[in-house]
Amino acid sequence: MKIDLRLTINGRGARFEVDPDERLVDTLREKAGLTGTKKGCGIGECGACSLMLNGKLVPSCLVLAASADGAEIVTVEGLASGDGLSDLQQAFVDEGAIQCGFCTPGMLLAGEYLLSRYQRPTSDQIREGISGNLCRCTGYTKIVSAIRKTARRRAIRRSGR
């Protein structure tokens, strides 16, 4: 039995036929061709498949695709604005928060989500916010720093200075 699934992915409507036991991460990677969302463990422990589903950060390996019908999804491919990188992406590049890069898409989504919850997160809040996303290369130092700098810049922009 196939199930009809409608999603809005990075602002665009899309339709898929999915199996009842199909996970959202596989729909995106294998049917939508959006391989920026990675798979690292398949049990919601590593965060490589993190994406935004109706504004909430979720590990997409734990989401049944069919249950997401009608959802708005943001993946790493939807973060850049126009031709340029988003400020958070740019901060990851500038700070050197990337090594093998396999955790990077999930980290960026986790970063965006925590920046949506805290306008000026403390270092502890940032560490808490990305603690569901494992990175084996960087030791997290430069990732935390990229998120902190982005928060500061956004706060300055908001205050109109």
Added chain:
Amino acid sequence: MRVVGKRVRRLDAEDKVTGRMIYPSDRVIDGMLWVEVVRAAHPHARIKSVDTAEAETVEGVVRVLTARDVPGLNAFGIQIQDMPVLCHDRVRYMGDAVALVGAETRAAALRAAALVRVDYEVLEPLTDPEKAMLPGAVALHPNGNILHQGHFTKGDVELGFKKSSVVVEGFYQVPMMDHAFLETEAGVSYYGEDGLLTVESCGQYVFRDQTQIARSLGLELDLVRVTAPYVGGAFGGKDEVTVQIHLALMTYHTRRPAKMVASREESIVAHTKRHPARMWYKTGVSKSGKLLAVQARFVADTGAYASLGGPVLNLMMEHAAGPYLVPNFKVDAYAVYTNNGFSGAFRGFGCTQACVAIESQMDRMAHKLGRDPLAFRQANVLHQGDLAALGYEMKLKVGAEATVKSARRGKLWKSRRRLVKDTSRHSPSLASYIKRGVGVATQMQGVGLGIGIPDYAEVELRLDRDGRLVVFAGTNEFGQGAYTAYAQMAAERLGVPMDKLAVVGADTAVTPDSGTTTASRTTYAVGNAILMAADKLEAMKAEASEPGDLTARATFHVPTHDVELGEGLPHLLYSYGTHVVLAEVNTLTGEITVEAVEAYLDGGRVIFRTGFEGQSEGGIAQGIGYALFEDVIIEKGFFKNTNFNTYILPSSLDVPADIRTVPVQVLEASGPYGAKGISETCMVGVTPAILNALQDAIGVRFTRLPVKAEDVLVALEEGRHED
């Protein structure tokens, strides 16, 4: 310098933040089959028969392959080919492959894999390396269970102990550790338009993968192409073949593209691990604090197959006495086959294990003598011209002392007495239960493959008439940032701006053979080849009458020692480091927190500053994991923790915010701009420095990793304080 040493932007950064980077697991090819492996159902068993009939009836299954479908050598292994591509008579660990299923969908492949009937005669697994090495033990391989052993003596340790005023004995146990690269083993295979059987897969040396594939398929080398420069982490765990031969085999038989991606559970079971080791030490020191004797005995569990177990054991022996001058030395070491998984290369490569033991011993001796642990180390470090523990001369500059001196001047060490008393971040009621300590460790790490193993790097540079430069190098990029360092060195030498530079990596059909992406060697070896090729380009430019496209190739041979003691033993070139760790113990809960780490690393000249720091920060996280969390648990040959819910990796909450990496740049005359490498040194010392900090905090000497909260509580309960 204009570019070298600067915080430039990683060449691959933009592709990695946008999701555009295509990793082996992301590749999709029209008409590809999904391949699943049928792995052993027992850690040790004889295969009586393999029946694929039922599996072949599953809808969507295209082909099921068994041992008889391996046209060439049904064995692989970097050093000794003792591991079957597909097992035909016996399985020796849970990761052994018995059959391959190729199907139109992954679901069909998985369904069929479960229906391959293997009739086993179950055998008793060998789970204790010390028993497996005894005469009379069931042999896992034709030459018995001792894969490799080494025995070295310098001077007379007994005399050394007699002269010593303090003699310390210790027994250390370190666990099996998983690389936990975030991208599991993955790749695709297909026949290219050029007719080549092409494998795009994770790996650390495409040219050796090409050899291993061709040998098992019975093909000429030049009919096989291997590529995939960008890989989602490796750390040594993708050095041995994983998916490569299986993929090629499926495409060879079906003429169709094929794809494999290991599940995490499969990954943890199947690929090589860090050798678990038991280490017995006896060390003696004079009243004045001079190291007089070091005796070590190692038994390393190499698991079911050889891979790099022999060289790993050699490095364990080479680094058994750390970076110290010792007149009397004796080591006896064994790498033993068992049915406990499969051990091989992992960041540090044997040094990691030995460093845990010798740096604990050094601390215990300093403690007993009442000496400052860093001053004690400084008084004993090797210098250029000294004889190392194994008796060969340290011919190049030795940076050990420079790293110790820098550490002594650092904030953590200088403020340690204040820092260990500072419990101000805790509530007053909790503060009295908080104990803090500062610990150190100093180490050296061979750079390059060592003597007796071909170690060279060939590169090609192409400069076009518009001034664009492309570096062709055959190594992989799995995070370390080496491609960026290559570009920086080329840019520096030729005056080409970074934005006109590109690096093409790891493709047997396109790039020259630059050697393995291992052993802290690529910046040094490939960097030297780049500078040689750049000089050729300059000469060609000077001679050219009109502007045109220029191409130059060069090969750098990594210099070796003139003493040869074994495979890869010894090295001529070493990197050095000293780590200082501030750790905290909650004596109510047993919880351990690493509060701050300082890393003083001598990798020679730093080329890519951001990459250097990033490696160090990641190495610190892995060192914390090795000390406090990580342990692949195998009971009777069966794996007990095969995903990240039970195999615990350090998260952002376990790695301190306070990390400082200080380059101690003892310039190496033979290195490109004086560079060596730090990708292993940056991790190795972290673990023993944590153990030493715990001793400082609560007076307990932990000798078995990982140290968990319950170990702390039990030790405190038992009053197991060190005198």
